[in-house]
Amino acid sequence: MSAPTRRSAEEIGSTPAGPRALPPLRPQRAVPAPDEVDTVLDSGLRVIAVRRAEVPMVEMRLRVPFADVSGVENSDHPAVAELLATTILSGTQRRSRVGIDDDLAGVGGEIGFAVDPERLAVSGHALAEGLDTLLEVLADLLLHATHPDDELARERERLVERIEMASAQPSIIARRALQERRYGTHPVTQEMPLPEDVTAVTADAVRALQAAALRPGGAVLVLVGDLDPSDAVRRVEAALADWTGGEAAGMPALPALTARDLLLVDRPGSVQSQLRLSAPAIGRTDPRYAALQLANLSLGGYFSSRLVENLREDKGYTYHASSSLELDPHGAALLVETDVASEVTAPALLEARYELGRLAVVPPTADEVESARRYLVGSLLISMTTQAGYASTVASLAAHGLSAAWIREHPARVEAVTVDEVAAAAAEFFAPIHFTGVVVADAARCADGLRALGGVEVP
Known part of the structure; x- marks a missing residue:
């Protein structure tokens, strides 16, 4: 029995009359709506809980408006906010940095913080059975982070070094120049603090910003995973019951982007x-x-x-x-x-x-x-x-x-x-x-x- 003749991809895709026509695409199927609850708590926090039970995990996203509304040119807000995001995991009144890591690791969890000119962003996940622990650690960080002086000093040095390295990158230089060309001195242009501003930040300034600006009103908490949406909202409400204080600071309107050379x-x-x-x-x-x-x-x-x-x-x-x-x-x-x-x-x-x-x-x-x-x-x-x-x-x-x-x-x-x-x-x-x-x-x-x-x- 002779071996079958092998054909190249070009031969398979062709006929004596020319290339084979691609078959038509099937009609796009509608995306089914998952089981979901979208509600606003008494504190002003919007909670969106979505059941997606493919794996026994829960993903968490928190977005808190965190803009500079001081109206002061050359404000130190970007530097203080950046250090807040880098030191908030250093410990709380109840947990050390190691304690935070241990509690999250016990439920297969992680939490990370980042900040930009508009918002403080928190991302995290945990096993579905560890949702309460994830929410408890989140609440502890939002309400009781201590930002220790020694940790802040170390993070301040690291941040200055990262900024100095990034500031030499062509893409960063171009981004900063573009933002200033588009929006002048608007706070949205302050995507990276100046090294000298970071050096001047104190732990007291970071603690004061968290107490004054990290508020639930206007913030959004999203939970997606193997959960019951209504039950998840109740758990959020219980875990974050003490997180109150009114509206978070939103970004002022952007100036009109106008055409020019x-x-x-x-x-x-x-x-x-x-x-x-x-x-x-x-x-x-x-x-x-x-x-x-x-x-x-x-x-x-x-x-x-x-x-x-x-x-x-x-x-x-x-x-x-x-x-x-x-x-x-x-x-x-x-x-x-x-x-x-x-x-x-x-x-x-x-x-x-x-x-x-x-x-x-x-x-x-x-x-x-x-x-x-x-x-x-x-x-x-x-x-x-x-x-x-x-x-x-x-x-x-x-x-x-x-x-x-x-x-x-x-x-x-x-x-x-x-x-x-x-x-x-x-x-x-x-x-x-x-x-x-x-x-x-x-x-x-x-x-x-x-x-x-x-x-x-x-x-």
């Missing part, structure tokens, strides 16, 4: 340039949002996009070029970014502007829209497949005042978008005249080319 930020000796372009956008509740998402994907939102095809595949200017939507409870923005060699700074900016203009006047084709649609719907569904992913997605939506129903319903909205609606969104939002931004580069090497190109403020 890009700003050249000199970085002497740099061998690469960072291009960051930004324009106003719309949020999730706008009826045009799904069309905007598809237009953005076609431009640079994933690998099969126009920016990647032009700047990476055709010109070879960069390894990475992208466009994205930045969503904030107070606004939304488009961001186009790429890093290129210094000698092609002006040509790369020219091509990026060209692709923006081309998208606005030569909108995505039906094939481009369909490819973006499949990618977007698949990404949405993937984000909900695990307990951790679902918890993070729900917490993010809740920060924008939305429920989990939005993410379950959004695939259908994406499916309903027409090619004409994507074209309209492309024309409305991606025209180059709507953008501002920064070019971080060695001015000695790039200024002449950028000046000749125009639309760049060269100091």
Whole structure:
């Protein structure tokens, strides 16, 4: 008996008449709504508990508005808040750092804290049977963290070192310059404190900020896992009964993002340039949002996009070029970014502007829209497949005042978008005249080319 003939992948995918046609995609199935309770406690804390019993675990996400509302320029709030997040696990009035770790380890749990200009974020998980312990440790940290002087001194030194290292990174320099170009001195720009501000922070200042600003009103606690939602809410209410004190401090409204020339930020000796372009956008509740998402994907939102095809595949200017939507409870923005060699700074900016203009006047084709649609719907569904992913997605939506129903319903909205609606969104939002931004580069090497190109403020 002779051995079977082996065919290559190309042969399998072809016929004498040409390549085999891909079978049509099946209709998108509706995402079933899980068993869920979404309620606000008397303290003002919003609790969302969702039953997802795939594994015997519980994921926890807590988002507390934690903005600087002092109105004082060069406030020390970012530095104090950052040290609060790094020292809160150092111990409480009842537990040492080791005691916290031991209690969580006993239920297969972890807790982590992070802070940004808008909120304090807490992420954690535990075995389902350890939910009470997870909530008890959380309450102890929120109410009784001591921020010991010696721990704060050590964390202060570590934080200064991390900031100094990060501040030398081109991406961090570009991000800081972009935020200032877009929003001036608004607190949202204070994404990283200055080393000298961190050095000046005392343990008393950290304790005072926790007592004054870490409040439940307006905060959101999400629990997703092998739990009974109503029972989980009762457990939260019991564990956090003493967490009171009114409304947490929300971020003031962002200033309008206005179009103007890009700003050249000199970085002497740099061998690469960072291009960051930004324009106003719309949020999730706008009826045009799904069309905007598809237009953005076609431009640079994933690998099969126009920016990647032009700047990476055709010109070879960069390894990475992208466009994205930045969503904030107070606004939304488009961001186009790429890093290129210094000698092609002006040509790369020219091509990026060209692709923006081309998208606005030569909108995505039906094939481009369909490819973006499949990618977007698949990404949405993937984000909900695990307990951790679902918890993070729900917490993010809740920060924008939305429920989990939005993410379950959004695939259908994406499916309903027409090619004409994507074209309209492309024309409305991606025209180059709507953008501002920064070019971080060695001015000695790039200024002449950028000046000749125009639309760049060269100091």
